[in-house]
Amino acid sequence: xxxxxxxxxxxxxxxxxxxxxRVHFPTRAGTVKAVDDVSFDIRPGETFxxxxxxxxxxxxxxxxxxxxxxLTDGRLFYDGREPSSLNRAERRRQRRDHQIxxxxxxxxxxxxxxxxxxxxxxxxxxGDGDRAxxxxxxxxxLERVGLAPQIGRRYPHELSGGQKQRVNxxxxxxxxxxxxxxxxxVAALDVSIRGAILNLFxxxxxxxxxxxxxxxxxxxxxxHVSDRVGxxxxxxxxxxGPAGAVCEQPLHPYxxxxxxxxxxxxxxDRRDHQRRIRLQGEIPSPLNPPSGCPFRTRCPRAEARCAxxxxxxxxxxxxxxxxxxxxxxx
Amino acid sequence: MAHExxxxxxxxxxxxxxxxxxxxxxxxxxTRDVSFTVNAxxxxxxxxxxxxxxxxTGLSLLGLLPKRTARVRGRILFQGEDLLTMxxxxxxRRRGRDISMIFQEPMSxxxxxxxxxxxxxxxxxxxxxxxxxxxxxxGIAALExxxxxxxxxxxxxxxxxxxxGMRQRVMIAMALICRPKLVIADxxxxxxxxxxxxxxxxxxxxxxxxxxTALLFITHDLGVVAETCSRLLTMYAGEVVxxxxxxxxxxxxxxxxxxxxxxxxxxxxxxxxxxxSIPGRVPAPSEMPAGCRFQARCPHAADGCEQGQPLRELDxxxxxxCWRSAELTLPGAVT
Numbered sequence: 216x217x218x219x220x221x222x223x224x225x226x227x228x229x230x231x232x233x234x235x236x237r238v239h240f241p242t243r244a245g246t247v248k249a250v251d252d253v254s255f256d257i258r259p260g261e262t263f264x265x266x267x268x269x270x271x272x273x274x275x276x277x278x279x280x281x282x283x284x285x286l287t288d289g290r291l292f293y294d295g296r297e298p299s300s301l302n303r304a305e306r307r308r309q310r311r312d313h314q315i316x317x318x319x320x321x322x323x324x325x326x327x328x329x330x331x332x333x334x335x336x337x338x339x340x341x342g343d344g345d346r347a348x349x350x351x352x353x354x355x356x357l358e359r360v361g362l363a364p365q366i367g368r369r370y371p372h373e374l375s376g377g378q379k380q381r382v383n384x385x386x387x388x389x390x391x392x393x394x395x396x397x398x399x400x401v402a403a404l405d406v407s408i409r410g411a412i413l414n415l416f417x418x419x420x421x422x423x424x425x426x427x428x429x430x431x432x433x434x435x436x437x438x439h440v441s442d443r444v445g446x447x448x449x450x451x452x453x454x455x456g457p458a459g460a461v462c463e464q465p466l467h468p469y470x471x472x473x474x475x476x477x478x479x480x481x482x483x484d485r486r487d488h489q490r491r492i493r494l495q496g497e498i499p500s501p502l503n504p505p506s507g508c509p510f511r512t513r514c515p516r517a518e519a520r521c522a523x524x525x526x527x528x529x530x531x532x533x534x535x536x537x538x539x540x541x542x543x544x545x
Numbered sequence: 546m547a548h549e550x551x552x553x554x555x556x557x558x559x560x561x562x563x564x565x566x567x568x569x570x571x572x573x574x575x576t577r578d579v580s581f582t583v584n585a586x587x588x589x590x591x592x593x594x595x596x597x598x599x600x601x602t603g604l605s606l607l608g609l610l611p612k613r614t615a616r617v618r619g620r621i622l623f624q625g626e627d628l629l630t631m632x633x634x635x636x637x638r639r640r641g642r643d644i645s646m647i648f649q650e651p652m653s654x655x656x657x658x659x660x661x662x663x664x665x666x667x668x669x670x671x672x673x674x675x676x677x678x679x680x681x682x683x684g685i686a687a688l689e690x691x692x693x694x695x696x697x698x699x700x701x702x703x704x705x706x707x708x709x710g711m712r713q714r715v716m717i718a719m720a721l722i723c724r725p726k727l728v729i730a731d732x733x734x735x736x737x738x739x740x741x742x743x744x745x746x747x748x749x750x751x752x753x754x755x756x757x758t759a760l761l762f763i764t765h766d767l768g769v770v771a772e773t774c775s776r777l778l779t780m781y782a783g784e785v786v787x788x789x790x791x792x793x794x795x796x797x798x799x800x801x802x803x804x805x806x807x808x809x810x811x812x813x814x815x816x817x818x819x820x821x822s823i824p825g826r827v828p829a830p831s832e833m834p835a836g837c838r839f840q841a842r843c844p845h846a847a848d849g850c851e852q853g854q855p856l857r858e859l860d861x862x863x864x865x866x867c868w869r870s871a872e873l874t875l876p877g878a879v880t
Contacts, residue, residue, distance in 0.1 A: 407594050
């Protein structure tokens with residue numbers, strides 16, 4: 216690999232810690248608590264999956280993690296330090312270290328710029344090196360994500376969805392980031408090519424030691440790529456733990472329902488009809504969330520106390536936390 | 546077609562459907578010789594990547610493609626009558642009454658300036674001589690049937706007052722209010738959350754069971770097909786490449802493309818392991834190769850694939866457009 220794309224030896228994968236993070240949006244109709252009192256840590260070099268349905272606050276949380284969304288309350292630490300404690304140069308460095316990749320690969324590219332221009336743009340903005348060296352880094356990045364450098368002369372509309380998402384990954388790579396927020400990065404792609412893109416993310420992690428926050432509504436994707444996962448519902452974490460434990464022995468009724476709702480490509484005789492938990496209704500409005508446990512209005516196990524008391528965030532097994540009155544140790 | 550049960554003819558028989566779009570430079574073929582059948586009450590899934598012609602095929606069945614630019618050849622036999630040679634008036638009489646459609650995005654398929662009650666009544670009154678009062682009663686019953694709480698109140702609401710899942714239920718109510726024999730559902734759950742998707746899938750299957758309505762379920766999600774349908778059509782680059790019972794395809798697909806789609810599902814691979822995928826992309830309609838259209842992406846391509854590939858009958862229930870089907874043992878979703 217070329218030296219320019221390799222992280223400098225002094226840098227290591229980034230660790231991220233969220234401590235009671237809240238992001239509230241005031242609206243005319245009231246306050247939307249998009250993210251409400253969420254705490255977790257992302258270990259250096261791991262993939263932390265965030266699962267949630269629409270309205271769960273996962274995108275807002277992702278934007279906050281990438282530094283694009285100011286917090287209403289709570290704190291975020293990167294490698295143990297808060298952004299506010301950094302000096303100007305350090306903050307510049309950090310902005311470069313933390314990147315985000317979005318769901319719609321087409322909307323993320325400027326249709327009037329060539330692919331090479333788009334990939335070079337971050338370096339142009341930072342004023343890194345001369346034009347020739349920037350071009351070289353862009354070509355290397357394109358090559359690393361499996362695209363021929365000649366593609367640089369083309370425009371976004373000439374590329375397939377998968378190719379465009381590779382371009383978005385390449386342009387992020389030019390900055391040699393240590394932490395990337397991936398917000399539904401394969402949702403807009405055909406199933407047939409998702410595997411190749413997810414493999415690419417895994418390879419880049421191995422090669423460059425990148426930490427990922429992987430946001431998705433797709434349980435099969437998140438359970439495949441993540442080391443640890445958090446399950447969001449109406450702006451709150453319901454459960455968090457190692458991917459295997461959460462996806463195979465989920466403790467929270469919401470996680471259980473989410474997993475059982477996933478349609479499985481199994482022949483009829485292999486299908487376990489007992490396993491189905493069908494939730495009633497839809498996620499309530501974040502403007503007017505239920506009292507107590509936010510999930511209680513759809514929960515098959517809800518009792519009177521669920522309306523009165525917010526369930527405590529308890530560690531019921533090593534590194535396996537859950538917010539439910541009824542969840543026992545695994 | 547090989548699927549015809551002895552005895553009653555199929556409800557729908559599509560024969561050699563060729564759809565092309567006309568533009569100043571000539572004509573671009575979108576589908577080629579698409580043939581399939583749907584029996585009364587049967588649920589058939591259509592899968593394939595984007596750009597394989599699934600949606601265009603679905604729209605053509607209802608005569609919904611733009612007349613000026615779309616050229617549709619072949620036969621679409623519905624209860625023995627060819628929809629393609631029918632007058633606009635005759636077609637209109639069947640559309641909504643005998644065949645109806647559920648679209649992916651209920652918000653853009655519903656009219657924002659009319660209440661759902663008005664839209665339900667319009668569908669019904671277009672086909673049956675019922676009074677306004679009765680149409681309203683039937684509308685309330687239809688909303689109740691699709692599980693909308695307090696239907697007698699919700700009937701006067703506008704589409705924007707419904708959530709995404711509830712809007713899709715309204716669409717289903719509208720599609721079913723005339724008790725059609727066939728419903729074409731184009732990605733009806735793709736825009737929905739997974740817990741809501743599960744509800745809508747259950748609802749569609751339950752209603753199709755109780756009313757005997759056949760379903761043509763267009764989707765990219767093989768899991769959804771497995772949960773709803775009994776037969777699967779795989780489309781690739783404008784052609785049907787495989788047609789077989791769902792359980793058979795999940796165990797032993799006969800076409801490498803069906804196998805590739807199944808193997809790409811992340812749930813089937815070991816956590817953290819390498820994920821299979823299909824290299825390359827669907828060729829653009831203007832760049833179709835001669836012979837097998839999948840050969841450039843196929844791991845089993847060999848000498849002989851450059852020949853034109855007919856849809857071959859493997860057994861009474863299975864068709865595949867691959868000359869190597871018999872010799873290949875292709876992995877499915879289960880072993």
